[in-house]
Amino acid sequence: DQQVKQNSPSLSVQEGRISILNCDYTNSMFDYFLWYKKYPAEGPTFLISISSIKDKNEDGRFTVFLNKSAKHLSLHIVPSQPGDSAVYFCAASVASGGSYIPTFGRGTSLIVHP
């Protein structure tokens, strides 16, 4: 049973436009959310995070929005660039045994066309 769902396996966007990647979760205990980006043949790299006490966090071209009542978060990339083409993983975590183990979604492959 997937606790973190990324329902769009892929997304295609024109360079300069906005990319919106979505993520839904089912566990209301999740209180910290992260996005990772993964290029082929590399490990995922951290992109941006948000705590459940916030509803928005911005870092340059990347903004994450959290809607706790809907158990939904989204990543906005504005403007999109060809170098943003990668697989994006949403992750959610809750304290367990003294640490916060993130549960990952299956990823959304973003392609940004020049």
Place this chain on the structure above:
Amino acid sequence: KAGVTQTPRYLIKTRGQQVTLSCSPISGHRSVSWYQQTPGQGLQFLFEYFSETQRNKGNFPGRFSGRQFSNSRSEMNVSTLELGDSALYLCASSLAGINEKLFFGSGTQLSVL
């Protein structure tokens, strides 16, 4: 600072064999976690070690085991390999594993024939 290093990068084994994967975390990082990635399945959590102790474990069979050494380096072992164990195995490290971002290695691509 050197990143997370995983060896070997690629591995081919046959069913029934066992395999050991190695991970060197970023210097100073005490938490090391392991993930399995298969096509379309995202990253599945295997286990996490902190100060040589397994702190958390995912839903994988006992054939999957790991350990962490005093220098925080970690190894993961899979015994009696099955075809379904073919995957990218990723190691990640963080300072203490408390709501921190994870730093991932490039992974070990395991193929079981």
